[in-house]
Amino acid sequence: xxxxxxxxxxxxxxxxESSSLNCSYTVSGLRGLFxxxxxxxxxxxxxxxxxxxxxxxxKERLKATLTKKESFLHIxxxxxxxxxxxxCAVRILYSGGGADGLTFGKGTHLIIxx
Amino acid sequence: xxxxxxTPRYLIKTRGQQVTLSCSPISGHRSVSWYxxxxxxxxxxxxxxxxxxxxxxxxxxxxxxxxxxSNSRSEMNVSTLELGDSALYxxxxxxxxxxxxxxxxxxxNGTRLTVT
Numbered sequence: 001x002x003x004x005x006x007x008x009x010x011x012x013x014x015x016x017e018s019s020s021l022n023c024s025y026t027v028s029g030l031r032g033l034f035x036x037x038x039x040x041x042x043x044x045x046x047x048x049x050x051x052x053x054x055x056x057x058x059k060e061r062l063k064a065t066l067t068k069k070e071s072f073l074h075i076x077x078x079x080x081x082x083x084x085x086x087x088c089a090v091r092i093l094y095s096g097g098g099a100d101g102l103t104f105g106k107g108t109h110l111i112i113x114x
Numbered sequence: 115x116x117x118x119x120x121t122p123r124y125l126i127k128t129r130g131q132q133v134t135l136s137c138s139p140i141s142g143h144r145s146v147s148w149y150x151x152x153x154x155x156x157x158x159x160x161x162x163x164x165x166x167x168x169x170x171x172x173x174x175x176x177x178x179x180x181x182x183x184s185n186s187r188s189e190m191n192v193s194t195l196e197l198g199d200s201a202l203y204x205x206x207x208x209x210x211x212x213x214x215x216x217x218x219x220x221x222x223n224g225t226r227l228t229v230t
Binding site for chain 1: 118147149156157158159160161162170172204206218219220221222223224
């Protein structure tokens, strides 16, 4: 069964303390790995798409990387406004050619303390 | 550009009733997907519509259904509500292009459904 696992479930950091969030997946026919940020009471906000192993994307203090089995979201010198739940998701290409909906991990709840 | 709009934001229903949720996608986006989010299961795919046709469906019972109109707006219906249907229902749109399966989803802020 295709699975997406995120770790840790929760992470508390001091402002300026860099760290990484992990997203591991066991799927075949990967057609993209997506990172989202979700704030309380809101829908997920798109951050990055990664397509192939070795690819990296950056946006402000965030950098996403992808290997054949996992993705990392690196947060450099985070600020309190980076506090949110970070979700990763994969889209799979099925043998019939159709791609199903995104399969999401449970997310990492990140808290940045001032 | 306006984002994905979902109405209503909050809804309280009784077991056995039915409910209809509405979604207006980002202008120009022809694909609309629906997801259910609960604390225990996280985000789970319900279905996706493109040009008024259901393209994909997740593993949910037939009580969950949807449709898409010619202007790309979409509705989701849940019949015979159960307590376990209490969740945040999220709608997302995307603009399938050349690499249609890689285009990201853009989510609305959801409808919070409570079943009592």
